[in-house]
Amino acid sequence: MLIKNNYNFDRQHIWHPYSSIKKPFPCYQVIKAKGCKLKLNNGKTLIDGMSSWLSAIHGYNHPRLNLAIKKQIKKMSHVMFGGLTHISAISLCRKLIEITPLPLECIFLCDSGSVSIEVSMKMALQYWLGRKENRQKFLALQYSYHGDTFAAMSVCDPKNSMHNLWKGYLTENYFAEAPKCGFYENWSIKDFDDFAYLIEKHHKKLAAVIIEPIVQGAGGMRIYNPKYLQLVREYCNLYDVLLIVDEIATGFGRTGKLFAFEYSDIEPDILCLGKALTGGTMTLAATITTREIADTISNSYANCFMHGPTFMGNPMACAVAVENLNILQNNDWVHQVGNIEKQLFKFLLPLKNSQQVSDIRILGAIGVVETNRSIDIAAIQNFFVRQGVWIRPFGKLIYLVPPYIIKEHELKKLIESIFLAIEYPLNFL
Known part of the structure; x- marks a missing residue:
C-alpha cells in the first residue's frame, strides 16, 4: 500500500x-x-x-523505447502540429502505411484511443456530408465497447455496458445482436441474421458500421468467429456503408495476428489504433482511412477535416512509436x-x-x-x-x-x- x-x-x-x-x-x-x-x-x-x-x-x-524518447527530447518534446511537421511524425506515418492494408493511406494522429474513435466517427459523418447525403447513425454490436468520450459511448452497448448511465444524453444508434459462435466453433449463418436485418433496414441512415474485430474487449472479452466479420465487410460493401474497425485493444499482435481483422481477410475503410502503438510508454493513437474518404471529406463543409488536438503528433510519442514498430517488425x-x-x-x-x-x-x-x-x-x-x-x-x-x-x-x-x-x-x- x-x-x-x-x-x-x-x-x-x-x-x-x-x-x-x-x-x-x-x-x-x-x-x-x-x-x-x-x-x-x-x-x-x-x-x-x-x-x-x-x-x-x-x-x-525497454531500453530501445527509452533511448528513442531520450534522443527525441534532446531535440524537442513537443511542437504544435498546426502548420508545422517533424520527422518523427512522418516516420511513424510511413511505417503505419507500410504495415496496414494498401487502401489505407491517410492518417490522423490522435491523443488516445477514445479520441481515435471520435475522429473516425467524425470522418464518417463528414464523408457523407461531402457526398451530400444525410447519414447520421451508426450500427454497432451488443456488448460493444469503444471508449469513454461521448460519441464513443454512443456506440457502446447502451444496455449491457458501463455506459448505460448516459442513456437519454447520447445519440441513439443501432445495435445488432452480438455474435454467438465462438472463434473455434462451427459457423452458423443464423448468427448473422440480426445484423443483416438491421443493415438492410437502416443502411440509408448509416454513416458507418463500427466493430471490434474478433475480440470484444471491455464489453465482456468475447471472442467470436472470423466469418462474422467477413460477412460484415461483405454487407457494408453491398449496402454502401463505411466500415470502421476498432483495433485499439487488439492491434499489434495481441490476438496472434498483427491486426485481428486479418483473421477474416478483410480491409476496413477506417482503422483505429492506440494502446500498444507506443509500447505502453506514452499516450498516442491514430485513425487511418482511404484516399477516397479523405478527399471527399476535404470537399465537404469547410474544405477540411474539422478536428485538431493540441498535442496531435507529439514528437516524443511519435518517436517511441516508430521504435516500437521497429521492434515488432523483428x-x-x-x-x-x-x-x-x-x-x-x-x-x-x-x-x-x-x-x-x-x-x-x-x-x-x-x-x-x-x-x-x-x-x-x-x-x-x-x-x-x-x-x-x-x-x-x-x-x-x-x-x-x-x-x-x-x-x-x-x-x-x-x-x-x-x-x-x-x-x-x-x-x-
Whole structure:
C-alpha cells in the first residue's frame, strides 16, 4: 500500500479509473517497473498480467523505447502540429502505411484511443456530408465497447455496458445482436441474421458500421468467429456503408495476428489504433482511412477535416512509436504470442471444469476466465497482490493479457494464482 499520508491523500483527492471518490478501490503504489515486474513501495514485486491495459507489449523500461524518447527530447518534446511537421511524425506515418492494408493511406494522429474513435466517427459523418447525403447513425454490436468520450459511448452497448448511465444524453444508434459462435466453433449463418436485418433496414441512415474485430474487449472479452466479420465487410460493401474497425485493444499482435481483422481477410475503410502503438510508454493513437474518404471529406463543409488536438503528433510519442514498430517488425512477437497461447491452453483451459467457471476463452496472448457470478474486485485484487501478481478483473471476468516478453514461469505463476482464486472463492465470488 501507499505510505499512510500518501495513501490517505490519494483516497481523498484522486480519482482512479471507474472508481468512487467516496469509497475507492484500494491502490498500490508502484515505484519501479521493469520487464514484466512491478515493484511496490513496500518492497513487494508483482508479475504483471495486464500489460497496463494491453499497452506495454514489450514490458516496462525497454531500453530501445527509452533511448528513442531520450534522443527525441534532446531535440524537442513537443511542437504544435498546426502548420508545422517533424520527422518523427512522418516516420511513424510511413511505417503505419507500410504495415496496414494498401487502401489505407491517410492518417490522423490522435491523443488516445477514445479520441481515435471520435475522429473516425467524425470522418464518417463528414464523408457523407461531402457526398451530400444525410447519414447520421451508426450500427454497432451488443456488448460493444469503444471508449469513454461521448460519441464513443454512443456506440457502446447502451444496455449491457458501463455506459448505460448516459442513456437519454447520447445519440441513439443501432445495435445488432452480438455474435454467438465462438472463434473455434462451427459457423452458423443464423448468427448473422440480426445484423443483416438491421443493415438492410437502416443502411440509408448509416454513416458507418463500427466493430471490434474478433475480440470484444471491455464489453465482456468475447471472442467470436472470423466469418462474422467477413460477412460484415461483405454487407457494408453491398449496402454502401463505411466500415470502421476498432483495433485499439487488439492491434499489434495481441490476438496472434498483427491486426485481428486479418483473421477474416478483410480491409476496413477506417482503422483505429492506440494502446500498444507506443509500447505502453506514452499516450498516442491514430485513425487511418482511404484516399477516397479523405478527399471527399476535404470537399465537404469547410474544405477540411474539422478536428485538431493540441498535442496531435507529439514528437516524443511519435518517436517511441516508430521504435516500437521497429521492434515488432523483428517478428519476435509471433513466437512470443504463440508460446503464450500454448501455455494458456495447457494450464488455463483446465479451469473450465470448475463449478465456479462458466467459460474459458483463449486467443493469442489473451486468456479469459468467466465466472458464474460477479467478483468482489477489491477482495480478489488484494488476494492477487498477496500472491505476487497483478491481475485486474472486472464484472465476472478474470483475464490475462501479459506482455509478450513474459517468461514461462511468470505466466505459470499468474495462472496458478487464478486457480487458487477459483479454488477458494468464498471471499471473491
